[in-house]
Amino acid sequence: MTKANILVVDDNKSVLSALEILLQFEYENVQVLFNPNQLPSYPNFEAIDIVLLDMNFSAGINSGNEGLYWLKEIKKKSPHVSVVMMTAYGAVDLAVQALKEGAADFILKPWNNEKLLATVKSAYTLRQSQKEINHLRKKEHSLKRVINEDKNYIIGNSKALNAVLNLVRKVARTDVNVLITGENGTGKELIARELHRTSKRKNEVFINVDMGSISESLFESELFGHIKGSFTDAKEDRAGKFEAAHEGSLFLDEIGNLSLQTQAKLLSAIQNKSIVRVGANKPVAVDIRLICATNCNLDDMVAKGLFREDLLYRINTIHIEVPPLRERGEDVLILAEFYLKRFANKYDKPGLRINKAALDKLSGYQWPGNIRELLHAVERAVILSEGNVLKPTDFILNEKTATSIGSGPNTLEEMELQMITNALNQNNGNYSAAAEQLGVSRQTLYNKIKKKSKS
Incomplete structure (x- = not known):
């Protein structure tokens, strides 16, 4: 029954x-x-x-x-x-x-x-x-609400940051493609998430793709998907990132590190507003808001033949430049206090504060690693603190890198970091070219940079 x-x-x-x-x-x-x-x-x-x-x-x-x-x-x-x-x-x-x-x-x-x-x-x-x-x-x-949850916040009240946020609010109401540029650690992903959060697509998914972590051989499968049996490990049909982001926002981070071959495939998908899964013939229409980010100078890369000019025009309808932390004035101290509260709560150290001398030290530092470096500096200080007051000596800053460029590296790790930095600078931030110069694979170079940014 x-x-x-x-x-x-x-x-x-x-x-x-x-x-x-x-x-x-x-x-x-x-x-x-x-x-x-x-x-x-x-x-x-x-x-x-x-x-x-x-x-x-x-x-x-x-x-x-x-x-x-x-x-x-x-x-x-x-x-x-x-x-x-x-x-x-x-x-x-x-x-x-x-x-x-x-x-x-x-x-x-x-x-x-x-x-x-x-x-x-x-x-x-x-x-x-x-x-x-x-x-x-x-x-x-x-699930979309969980995926779109952003536990990081855009903190600050500087003129430079407010100018960026004003532009974000204007652009968010449209569906135009946006290119976000800025140094490493400036918060480009946060700006991308803010674009999505204030857009008409806010109730749909925000899909973040780290282009630097995708090998060239898996580029099409990751972005466009594949059908069962299309290659050795394709044991079932799988949608790619473009399909996953349908009706939402697709954020392609580190887009300047794509090879010319993969740039051509990406351009085709953007132009046609459709993708073809690996092993399939039928195109699948996709409706996405495209947001890209890079720390590279794409105009210089176009001039050197490292980046397609037509792709740059497609992704660069609106350009948002995120200012480095050293240009954000009092935001350094606002961010330091914000992270202090977060990590004091995380590591069960209530009542922690930063004294004036330490605040002066943080204000006077140039922060070459930007917000990411500040976050790590505050977290280390909280973990290692023995009292309720954080002093200048509690903040371990890489001042030698920031101010003493003429002095050579003292350790093997510092030497490796300097070689990677020099290679990236000489190749306008392009990972493929820098990896070739250093004699390692692009993936190895990317993994080393990721490891150092977390240390």
Whole structure:
């Protein structure tokens, strides 16, 4: 017996009795209602799965308008309930009208028992499908909310930062492609997330792709997806980042590190607003808001033939330059206090504060690593602190790198860092060219940089 709640509404008591007897052997709960005027106050109506509804209730009237009226009222009360219309006066146009108004099916009186049971079964299957769709939509909405949760914040009140945020607010209302540039550690991803958060796509997903971490051989599979069997490890169909970001925002970080070959593939997807999965032939339309970021000078790279000019035009409708921390004045101290509270809470060290001498030290430092370096400096100071007051000596800053360029490296790690820095500077921040100069793979270089940025 199917666990379904069925309600039969008809002004003919013989019809109600016949249907109740027929359906009670198939369904767990069958209820009948003689007067449709009782529908608005019917108890626990949301639990009803199927309504069998007569189309005519007044003597001498067979237009079906009464049934259509109550169909609309039922749908207002419970949009996902399956309604099967019943009438002794069959007309194609009436059936079509009922289906347009949301009916699941149509039954003529007198009915064939087997056909009626089949119709009710189909209506119940439809009801279950709608329940599942509704559940999946709620789950999808919850997942999007979790994915879009940003536990980092844009902190500061400097003129330089406010100018960027004003531009973000203007651009966010549009769907134009945005290129965000700035030094490493300035918060380019936070600006990208703010663009998404204040856009009309804010309820959809924000997909972040670190282009530097994707090997060239997997570029198409990661971004465009693949079908089962398209290559050795393709054991199932998989959507790429473009499809995952459909109707949302796609953030391509470190776009300046793409090879010319992968740049061409990316340009094609942007121009056509569609992708083709690896191993497939059919294009898939995608609707995304594209946001890109880089610390490279793309104009210089175009001049040197390292970056496609047509791709730069495509991604650079609006250019947002994120200022380095050294140009943000008092934001250094605002950020330091913010991170102090965060890490004091994280490491259970309440009551910590920074004394004036230490604040002066933080203000006078140039912060070559920008916000990321400040965050690490404060976290180290909190972890190693022994009292309630952080002093200048608690903040370990790489002042030798920032101020004493002429002095050579003292350790193997410092030497490696200097070689990587020099190679990137000589190649305008292009990882592929820098890796070739250093005699390592692009992936090895990228991993070393990532490891050093976290240390």
